[in-house]
Amino acid sequence: MDTLGNKITLKLDRETEVNVKGFIAPIEYTQYNFHVEWDELANFRVAEPEKRSPTSVFQAFLPSEPVAVGECWEIQEEGALTLLKQLHPNPRLKLTIDSGDSYGLWACLRAYNDGLAEIMFRIHAEFIMKSGKFTPSQFAGHLVIDRLREKVVSFKMYVPQTTINFDAGWTRDEGTAAEIGFCPKMELSTGTPPHDAESEVLSFKFAASITQEAAERALSSRFYKFQKINWVSLEEALELAPAEQKPIHVISVDGPLFDEAC
Numbered sequence: 001m002d003t004l005g006n007k008i009t010l011k012l013d014r015e016t017e018v019n020v021k022g023f024i025a026p027i028e029y030t031q032y033n034f035h036v037e038w039d040e041l042a043n044f045r046v047a048e049p050e051k052r053s054p055t056s057v058f059q060a061f062l063p064s065e066p067v068a069v070g071e072c073w074e075i076q077e078e079g080a081l082t083l084l085k086q087l088h089p090n091p092r093l094k095l096t097i098d099s100g101d102s103y104g105l106w107a108c109l110r111a112y113n114d115g116l117a118e119i120m121f122r123i124h125a126e127f128i129m130k131s132g133k134f135t136p137s138q139f140a141g142h143l144v145i146d147r148l149r150e151k152v153v154s155f156k157m158y159v160p161q162t163t164i165n166f167d168a169g170w171t172r173d174e175g176t177a178a179e180i181g182f183c184p185k186m187e188l189s190t191g192t193p194p195h196d197a198e199s200e201v202l203s204f205k206f207a208a209s210i211t212q213e214a215a216e217r218a219l220s221s222r223f224y225k226f227q228k229i230n231w232v233s234l235e236e237a238l239e240l241a242p243a244e245q246k247p248i249h250v251i252s253v254d255g256p257l258f259d260e261a262c
Contacts, residue, residue: 111209
């Protein structure tokens with residue numbers, strides 16, 4: 001176990017394998033009923049419900065150099081694509097509609113002690129279908145590793161359950177039509193161990209850590225520059241504006257700004 005000041009080195013035993021379970025629930029809602037009319041969307045299910053993956057796949061989520069808590073780094077594409085193929089055979093990291101901030105695979109060290117390290121991550125990807133594409137809002141997740149045994153303790157990659165959590169495009173003779181909707185569950189995980197690994201991790205006293213919210217913001221800021229702004233509520237803005245002699249700018253949008261659901 002190597003340390004460098006307040007930075008730590010993270011690595012895994014490449015000789016072992018990890019059993020990963022995949023799941024995609026039936027789509028519950030789409031704005032224009034594509035999940036009923038479009039067969040591929042209506043029958044969108046996980047490609048491989050269970051698969052053993054080498055730890056080299058998860059090594060791709062670890063930094064190549066020592067890192068400190070709160071520090072972010074880029075995930076290696078090959079490892080992420082290998083995992084995403086368990087959900088669908090044709091994932092793509094470069095989104096069809098790239099606004100310039102929708103591309104990326106980033107991880108952040110949230111916490112560690114002498115025995116464990118928890119990494120949070122965020123990936124933007126889409127799945128290319130025979131007659132269209134499916135773009136999740138984002139893939140969020142965490143990876144917990146045993147630093148002493150260099151093994152994966154817990155892994156989960158999932159699409160958050162926001163009101164609208166995917167965008168789709170259905171290509172037909174008349175052109176491509178856009179759609180938005182909600183899928184209640186799309187995830188890859190190490191499954192349910194004999195004990196609740198996540199609860200056990202939370203019970204540990206970490207030598208250094210940041211909150212989950214702080215880690216999520218650090219990751220989001222790698223994609224969206226506006227996330228670096230110190231936002232305040234409307235009530236606070238109404239109090240601050242006259243005191244600081246500054247105008248209030250109000251913007252109305254019909255979808256989220258901080259993911260790719262719309």
